[in-house]
Amino acid sequence: xxGNAIQFVVDALSLxxxxxxxxxxxxxxxxxxxxxxxxxxELIMVTGYTLYLLNGSPFPWLVMAAMAVVMAILTGMAxxxxxxxxxxxxxxxxxxxxxxxxxxxxxxxxxxxxxxRARLVPLPDIFTQTVEIAGVIIPLRNLLTIVCSVLLLSxxxxxxxxxxxxxxxxxxxxxxxxxxxxxxPANLVISVxxxxxxxxxxxxxxxxxxxxxxxxxxxxxxxxLVAFIATVIGGMRSLVGAVVGGFLLAxxxxxLNYMLPQNLLQFRDAxxxxxxxxxxxxxxxxxxxxxxxxxxx
Amino acid sequence: MLTVEGxxxxxxxxxxxxxxxLEISEGELVALLGANGAGKTTTLLAxxxxxxxxxxxxxxxxxxxxxxSPERIVRKGIAMVPETRDVFPDLxxxxxxxxxxxxxxxxxxxFERDLKTAMDLFPVLETRADQAAGTLSGGEQQQLVIxxxxxSRPKLLLLDEPSVGLAxxxxxRIFELINRLRERGLTILLVEQNAAQALKCADRVYVMxxxxxxxxxxxxxxxxxxxxxxxxxxxxxARQRENHAR
Numbered sequence: 210x211x212g213n214a215i216q217f218v219v220d221a222l223s224l225x226x227x228x229x230x231x232x233x234x235x236x237x238x239x240x241x242x243x244x245x246x247x248x249x250x251e252l253i254m255v256t257g258y259t260l261y262l263l264n265g266s267p268f269p270w271l272v273m274a275a276m277a278v279v280m281a282i283l284t285g286m287a288x289x290x291x292x293x294x295x296x297x298x299x300x301x302x303x304x305x306x307x308x309x310x311x312x313x314x315x316x317x318x319x320x321x322x323x324x325x326r327a328r329l330v331p332l333p334d335i336f337t338q339t340v341e342i343a344g345v346i347i348p349l350r351n352l353l354t355i356v357c358s359v360l361l362l363s364x365x366x367x368x369x370x371x372x373x374x375x376x377x378x379x380x381x382x383x384x385x386x387x388x389x390x391x392x393x394p395a396n397l398v399i400s401v402x403x404x405x406x407x408x409x410x411x412x413x414x415x416x417x418x419x420x421x422x423x424x425x426x427x428x429x430x431x432x433x434l435v436a437f438i439a440t441v442i443g444g445m446r447s448l449v450g451a452v453v454g455g456f457l458l459a460x461x462x463x464x465l466n467y468m469l470p471q472n473l474l475q476f477r478d479a480x481x482x483x484x485x486x487x488x489x490x491x492x493x494x495x496x497x498x499x500x501x502x503x504x505x506x
Numbered sequence: 507m508l509t510v511e512g513x514x515x516x517x518x519x520x521x522x523x524x525x526x527x528l529e530i531s532e533g534e535l536v537a538l539l540g541a542n543g544a545g546k547t548t549t550l551l552a553x554x555x556x557x558x559x560x561x562x563x564x565x566x567x568x569x570x571x572x573x574x575s576p577e578r579i580v581r582k583g584i585a586m587v588p589e590t591r592d593v594f595p596d597l598x599x600x601x602x603x604x605x606x607x608x609x610x611x612x613x614x615x616x617f618e619r620d621l622k623t624a625m626d627l628f629p630v631l632e633t634r635a636d637q638a639a640g641t642l643s644g645g646e647q648q649q650l651v652i653x654x655x656x657x658s659r660p661k662l663l664l665l666d667e668p669s670v671g672l673a674x675x676x677x678x679r680i681f682e683l684i685n686r687l688r689e690r691g692l693t694i695l696l697v698e699q700n701a702a703q704a705l706k707c708a709d710r711v712y713v714m715x716x717x718x719x720x721x722x723x724x725x726x727x728x729x730x731x732x733x734x735x736x737x738x739x740x741x742x743x744a745r746q747r748e749n750h751a752r
Contacts, residue, residue, distance in 0.1 A: 373604060373605070373608060373611045376597065376601045376604060376605050377605060377608060379594070379596070379597060379601075380594045380597060380601075380602075380605050383594050383595065383596060383597075384592050384594060386556050386576070387588065387592040387594070388594075388605070389555075389556070389575070389576040389577045390554055390555070390556060390576045390577075390579075390580060390585075390586045390588070391580060391605055391606055391608050391609075391654070391658065392577050392580040392581055392608045392609035392658060393577060393605070393608050394577045395575070395577065
């Protein structure tokens, strides 16, 4: 019984921390620009393919992982340069379309230059090892996921609280034009937001592939959807909301995994989305509404 | 110090400011008066770079700043205190002030000195330093936005309706503060609907109506000579147009 409880908690927390980081990466851009980056899922894909391409290189895995995360950061910043900056001030609809277009472009590049079929991602041994706690076997990577996420979230919170740039990021999220009138350069803040978004997606991707082991061109859709739903539940404008939404969504998913009978398990997503609809009916603004002010730029 | 020539600003198809010219010399307090919708705030936002001018020129010192971005304009020495009291509500008072000094963020000793000056001018902010700015009263928020603007060490302060929505006693306090800032040598462009208060402290006055400057002169001239109510209601501008037509 105790074993089951531990297993449930570890499962929920590890999936939750992935969802939370992913949602955070989406909401940090949304908070400032009021625009959803639909090319966000492709950051996961880019990380996966970078790892795949580095497979067989002489570097230790950690170096490969770091390079893959850097690629995600660069791709995030490239998204901003290509899809957002040229049209950002003119039209919301245009950015919607350009970010979709950039996402499609990256996916098709992967289809064309690599393969439509799944490719194996190199993973360290530690990802396949397990530990036994109170009689149940727990994959070590789930514990690693939790530890890394907590570290990353704390680092992120510290930066937002303590550094001038972090304060500027939070200010830009509540009133972008006013932040600019105080001298905060718009392009800098937006680039930093996209870089952080890339960092979070890159780290999430490492653990995401730790679970599924291989990468396909369409891999980004599920993480994008998860991040989007988590931010909608949590409140589109709030960083804390994104984290709460991520954990809640994972909690719902894992609970259903444990509770649903075998023949209903394939309909798990239908149950999850029913819960999401219920939450939104009760709190349409999300669980944690963001700061009161703010207009789109 | 600041020269605006033939400024036009549009919101889509609507022209809110239709050829405004004004001038501010160093050390002056110039008031921009007029009714709601006269184009005062739009003029200020265009000077601060938040809105783009459709036509005309804005010159600060010797430099043309007409199409310069807001983040560059504050570096040139123009600070904006917007009408809606745009504190960042979820940031603390201290964080708001720290952000005000964003352009001097590497100058730590200078920041400490400015912070002390600001706390001396606005003592209430010191007691509220760690409170979220959104929890302050209207008068306190107004003081915070002014203090925050001062942290950028401006040469010219643009003040948009500092008295709007405040209790009369607080309005008195705010205008006292404006006078003190002016005694310290700061040049101020003040937008107000509260004409009586503004006329008391301003050197010169421009009165706007329907997107144009209807009358201008020293505060004394405007206070005694012209019929403000009529201008506020648009009468003067309408008559001027008739004269033009003839």
